[in-house]
Amino acid sequence: MKQEKSGVWQSWNENISYKYKSLYKITSEDELQQIIKKSEKIRFFGTKQSSADIASGTETLVDITxxxxxxxxxxxxxxxxxxxxxxxxxxxxxxxxxxxxxxxxxxxxxxxxxxxxxxxxxxxxxxxxxxxxxxxxxxxxxxxxxxxxxxxxxxxxxxxxxxxxxxxxxxxxxxxxLYTLHIKEGPEDDSEWLPKIKERLKQHDFLRILWLPHTDKGYVITGDKIDSNTEIIEDLGPKYLKHRRKASKILYKYTHIFPWITAIANKLLYRGFFSATKEHKGSLYQATVTKSRGSTLELAEWTIGLDTFPKVFEELKTEINKWSNKSFIHIPMDIRFVYKDKSWLSYAYGKDTVTMGCVSRNAATADTYEAFKSIENIFLKYGGKPHWGKRFVAKDAELSKIYYKWQDFKLLRKKLDPTNKFLNPYLTKLFNEKTNN
Missing domain, CATH: 3.30.465.10 (Uridine Diphospho-n-acetylenolpyruvylglucosamine Reductase; domain 3)
Structure with missing residues (x-):
């Protein structure tokens, strides 16, 4: 076990920072037990990629990596x-x-x-x-x-x-x-992909839609299980597609000053990077998981019941297309689908769910990114839930209305941690706990 004394913890995108008195790097469960037992306040962190302020903010920290x-x-x-x-x-x-x-x-x-x-x-x-x-x-x-x-x-x-x-x-x-997926990708008008969601969820083993705000387009990705020996004529599109992040960084550079530039940038990014079709195969991990971030971001994500999503989508689209506000959204908004479960604080507790991500490519100016406020207001209006590891403002009063087991979870938390050892300032407010404990 290694210990560092006094320093500054900083998130990967440098938006969150805290001073600490002790930071431990552990290699065993015994070490973890010792540190937790002797600490009054303690939090744990990994690769620091959360946009929510949950990983630090206490005098004692543990690097779990x-x-x-x-x-x-x-x-x-x-x-x-x-x-x-x-x-x-x-x-x-x-x-x-x-x-x-x-x-x-x-x-x-x-x-x-x-x-x-x-x-x-x-x-x-x-x-x-x-x-x-x-x-x-x-x-x-x-x-x-x-x-x-x-x-x-x-x-x-x-x-x-x-x-x-x-x-x-x-x-x-x-x-x-292990199984192999045959992946097909390509653009569709909003009027085409939106009504087909339930049909496609039944038809395909994998469905993901990258919505392109201010373009009336979505980029639809489907995957179907195939025999690994099935031959696929691979088409990964033009080689310049790998430069999308670089192009986004350039086009969005001044959108925090002039938000309306986003609408123009999105149309250019659609034409350059989302207008082609692609086809390939691989395992779920090989074919669908990003292997690096490439640049720092700030992220929000909200979830809503599958049946309610079309209404929420149309309201959100109408809102962000109003030039009277500043809620211009960077490409893409990632739409994914999660089937119901029984986990108390799951986004999909008791119902099939649609998740919708919202990204700011300018992490340093995310506090002025009006889109985060607009998407939260609209999703909360319909009982939507925030992703715990991403940016949102809602606290106990709002969360108690949208999580059926919220009060049960709070009672259990208090039973297992009566001195609030595992709460940092952000979590203390989230659960509406007293700060003097």
Whole structure:
């Protein structure tokens, strides 16, 4: 165990920073227990890629990325057990080498397993990543370890917990057999892709739509399971497509000063980078997961019931196309689909859900990005839920109306952490707790 004294913690996009008194790098569950037991206030961080202020802000911090081993495989059960600081990409490469997969992956592979679970990370056309967790060890506020399996009454509360019930140490995932997807991509008018969502969810194994605000277009990505030996004529589009991020950075450079430039930039980006069709094949991980961010961003994401989404989409589109406001949105808004589950703080608790991401390419000026406010206001109006790891303003009063198990979760949190050891200033406000505890 290594300890650093006094320093400044900073998020990956440099938008959040805090001073700390002690920072520990751990390699074992015993070390994790010791630090938690002796600390009055403590938080944990991985690759610092959350846009929500949940990872630091306490005098004691633990860097979980050094707690990153693959502990065991069970071939007959097709499970893998890992330490919570393991990077998602390392987990996915390990299980692919075994001929396995987890059939629901997020857009990025550089986050830690523990952070991904705590914030409800999800893929598309499947469930949250946490739904594939079958067992975990949870280090509680008093430093003891509680083993939790699928039959445990706490499982549905622990799967998505923001790290306030305890700290996951060892985690077991149930995997499935590796499969190959035939991916097709291409642009469609909003009037074409929007009415086809339910039909396509039944027809395809994978569906994702990159909506292009201010263009009346969406970029539709479908995936169908095929035999791995099936030949596909691969078409990855023009070589210049790899420069989309660079072009976006240039075109959006002054949009925080002149928001209306966004509408023009989006039309240019559509013509240059989203007007071609593409076709390829690969595993879910190979074919759909981004292997690097490329640049710092600021992100928000909201979810809404599948049946309600068309109405919310039309209202959002109308709102952001009004030149009387400044809610011009950078390309793309990522639309994905999550099937219902039973996890208390899941976005998909009890209903099939659509998620809609909102990105600011200028992370440093995200506080003036009006789109974040507009999307939050509209989604909250219809009972939408925010992504726990991304930017939002809603607190206890709003969250208690949209999460059916919110009060139950708060009572459990208080029972497991009576001194609020795992709360930082942001989480204290989120749960409407007293600051003097």
């Amino acid at each position: 050094t707690y990153n081993k693959i502990l065991s495989y069970n071939d007959s059960e097709r499970t893998i057990t890992v330490q919570s600081g393991l990077i998602l990409g390392d987990l996915l490469e390990a299980i692919e080498a075994k001929g396995w997969c987890i059939p629901c992956l997020p857009d990025i592979n550089t986050i830690t397993i523990g952070g991904a679970l705590a914030t409800g990370t999800h893929g598309t056309s499947g469930k949250l990543l946490c739904e594939y967790m079958t067992e975990c060890s949870l280090v509680l506020a008093d430093g003891t370890v509680k083993k939790i399996n699928e039959e445990d009454e706490l499982t549905d509360a622990v799967r998505v917990s923001l790290g306030v019930l305890g700290v996951m140490s060892e985690i077991t995932f149930k995997c499935e057999s």
